[in-house]
Amino acid sequence: MEIKEFIQNFAEQFEDTDASVFTPDTVFHDLDEWGSLIGLSIIAMIDDEYGVTIKGDELRTAKTVADVFELVKSKK
């Protein structure tokens, strides 16, 4: 499981935010576009692409894209 691909998959859930914005250190809650639907899309993407179920409080605890990546990796 590679972080580069994960970041790309993560970024694809955002419609109005350029992919170049996303790095491992991106604090995704601070992005203008961040919202409940994006949150759900991220959870759905992780379920679909990585076969991992993320809970809301887990996503809430994660601050950066790298945190989410590590969370998913730990559940695989």
Place this chain on the structure above:
Amino acid sequence: MGKTVLFREFEERDTEFIYKCKNDKDLNRLIVGSFHPISYDEARNWVHGCMGEHESYKYWAICTNDDEQRIVGWISLSSIDRVNNSADFHGIVIGDPAYRDGFAWIESYLFIYDYAFEVLKLNRVYGHSRIDHHASQMTHKLFHVTEEGVLRQSVFKDGKYIDVTISSILRSEYLKFKSEGEYEMKSVLQRIKMIKKSNK
């Protein structure tokens, strides 16, 4: 699945949060109503107005599911009409970005539908949303809400006229979809995936 949020009466301590949210232009960007900054006193009065039982409207504070029950947003039903058994789902506001993970939002929708259809036993819940509020439009698909039409140029905001969609769900539909498991998180996630794929 454990609950992410709880729903409670508004309390005096919610005033600070409401003051911040009501003065956040970004947060109010996509609401149908107009935005104007309010004073702390106005925020306090707003909170007081939400408290208690009212014949035609009901507001709840969305709060953390712990001992503190800190407010993270609010939700409301308005225009409760006991003759026609309908109400306006005024919308959900999740002011705390950390709680915009999707779970609080889904739980809020289901809470309102449960209250409207199973407690009040209303027949119809409707709502209005800006046509450019993509999240709202997607919500309709996720919760099997029917878009009934467009109120053309019905809102003037930020110097332009905006179309507003009107949508609704009936009690019979809600109960049917609920019994079929359509409002379980697994089903909602499946629909999100399908909608995203079809939009590509």
